[in-house]
Amino acid sequence: MDYQQHFVNALERLKGEARYRSFARIERKAGAFPTATWHRPEGPRDIVVWCSNDYLGMGQHPDVVRAMVETAQATGVGAGGTRNISGTSRAVVELETELADLHGKDAALVFTSGYVSNQTGISTIARLMPGCVILSDALNHNSMIEGVRQSGAEKLIFRHNDLAHLEELLQGIAPERPKLIVFESVYSMDGDVSPIGAICDLAERYGAMTYLDEVHAVGMYGARGGGIAERDGVMGRVDVIEGTLGKAFGVLGGYVAGSTEVVDAIRGYAPGFIFTTALPPPVAAAASASVRHLKRSTAEREAQARQVARTKAALADAGIPVLPGTTHIVPVIVGDAARCKAASDRLLEKHGIYIQPINYPTVPRGTERLRITPTPCHDDRLIAQLTRALVETWSALGLRLEAARAAAE
Numbered sequence: 001m002d003y004q005q006h007f008v009n010a011l012e013r014l015k016g017e018a019r020y021r022s023f024a025r026i027e028r029k030a031g032a033f034p035t036a037t038w039h040r041p042e043g044p045r046d047i048v049v050w051c052s053n054d055y056l057g058m059g060q061h062p063d064v065v066r067a068m069v070e071t072a073q074a075t076g077v078g079a080g081g082t083r084n085i086s087g088t089s090r091a092v093v094e095l096e097t098e099l100a101d102l103h104g105k106d107a108a109l110v111f112t113s114g115y116v117s118n119q120t121g122i123s124t125i126a127r128l129m130p131g132c133v134i135l136s137d138a139l140n141h142n143s144m145i146e147g148v149r150q151s152g153a154e155k156l157i158f159r160h161n162d163l164a165h166l167e168e169l170l171q172g173i174a175p176e177r178p179k180l181i182v183f184e185s186v187y188s189m190d191g192d193v194s195p196i197g198a199i200c201d202l203a204e205r206y207g208a209m210t211y212l213d214e215v216h217a218v219g220m221y222g223a224r225g226g227g228i229a230e231r232d233g234v235m236g237r238v239d240v241i242e243g244t245l246g247k248a249f250g251v252l253g254g255y256v257a258g259s260t261e262v263v264d265a266i267r268g269y270a271p272g273f274i275f276t277t278a279l280p281p282p283v284a285a286a287a288s289a290s291v292r293h294l295k296r297s298t299a300e301r302e303a304q305a306r307q308v309a310r311t312k313a314a315l316a317d318a319g320i321p322v323l324p325g326t327t328h329i330v331p332v333i334v335g336d337a338a339r340c341k342a343a344s345d346r347l348l349e350k351h352g353i354y355i356q357p358i359n360y361p362t363v364p365r366g367t368e369r370l371r372i373t374p375t376p377c378h379d380d381r382l383i384a385q386l387t388r389a390l391v392e393t394w395s396a397l398g399l400r401l402e403a404a405r406a407a408a409e
């Protein structure tokens with residue numbers, strides 16, 4: 001039996017569909033973000049990263065770095081086991097207290113990633129409610145889809161952010177069956193926002209529980225960085241809020257926050273929590289420092305919003321086809337997998353600008369794009385440089401420029 005051939009074939013399929021992934025080797029530099037070193041085969045080169053999910057540059061914040069280094073020196077680096085087997089550190093307990101407070105919930109539970117928190121969190125919640133039907137937004141992240149699938153529960157997909165469709169589906173479910181609505185606040189590819197309050201209205205009317213992924217919003221929206229639900233004044237109406245510590249908080253890990261009972265039940269039943277080594281104390285301490293900082297400081301959020309608005313305006317003025325939106329995510333549509341990859345390659349090789357291509361299956365075919373994420377660290381000079389580079393790339397590849405627009409909003 002030639003097992004090897006299966007993998008050769010699988011790789012050929014990826015390459016045939018222009019879906020083979022090649023990663024640029026990037027070395028971030030603390031204090032110099034968004035500048036980084038690109039380790040090319042021909043040798044290192046300084047570049048500017050324009051597609052990081054370290055949305056606020058917290059990965060290099062001195063308080064966050066210090067918390068990680070000092071905790072590592074004090075406790076060592078690893079957790080030493082699962083939460084049950086000596087992995088419940090003071091740092092992780094403090095982090096959970098910080099996160100419960102961030103979302104105004106009784107309790108929070110930390111996982112090794114946002115992916116794991118969705119996968120094991122959603123599946124555990126649904127399995128604990130016999131006969132549960134899950135209502136899931138059509139554009140939910142893969143980690144939520146996996147959570148829904150692993151629950152084994154019946155699932156109904158509602159059209160993206162479509163309240164009428166969600167209500168129609170809710171009406172069709174027997175009133176006595178438990179219902180769980182799973183959705184996101186900021187959808188990361190288009191940068192659009194869900195109507196959380198209106199979804200909670202429907203949940204209350206039809207007796208459904210709500211589970212909200214705020215991964216692309218925590219740290220960035222709301223007076224204390226509690227996310228879109230905090231900004232919209234509806235945090236208290238959402239049953240479970242899930243977030244990541246790896247994006248705006250700049251570290252690593254994921255969590256759910258909710259009532260004492262829901263969180264305690266997930267703690268006792270979720271395999272993705274029980275059977276894996278806990279978050280290391282240095283990581284937990286760094287995440288706590290980041291969450292704590294962003295509760296008090298609005299400077300990063302304000303600077304991000306300002307630089308995002310300037311980026312959108314500069315690109316729209318230059319005729320670059322920016323997808324309109326109200327969040328920090330700036331999608332520039334190319335509409336073709338090969339040219340999207342070519343645009344990304346040219347930006348990196350010719351202009352020293354790193355924006356990875358986003359192709360099918362992450363986004364629908366025909367909407368292939370560059371996903372730009374300006375941070376507080378992308379100053380006006382970098383925005384001007386990006387704009388020039390995109391215009392040069394668009395003309396070199398024969399991509400269409402739009403008539404200049406006043407702003408992308």
Ligand SMILES: *Cc1c(COP(=O)(O)O)cnc(C)c1O
Nearest residue numbers: 113114115141143188215244246
């Ligand atoms: C990135 C992402 C996750 C996973 O979070 P990680 O901490 O990176 O594992 C979950 N949900 C959404 C919507 C995401 O984009």
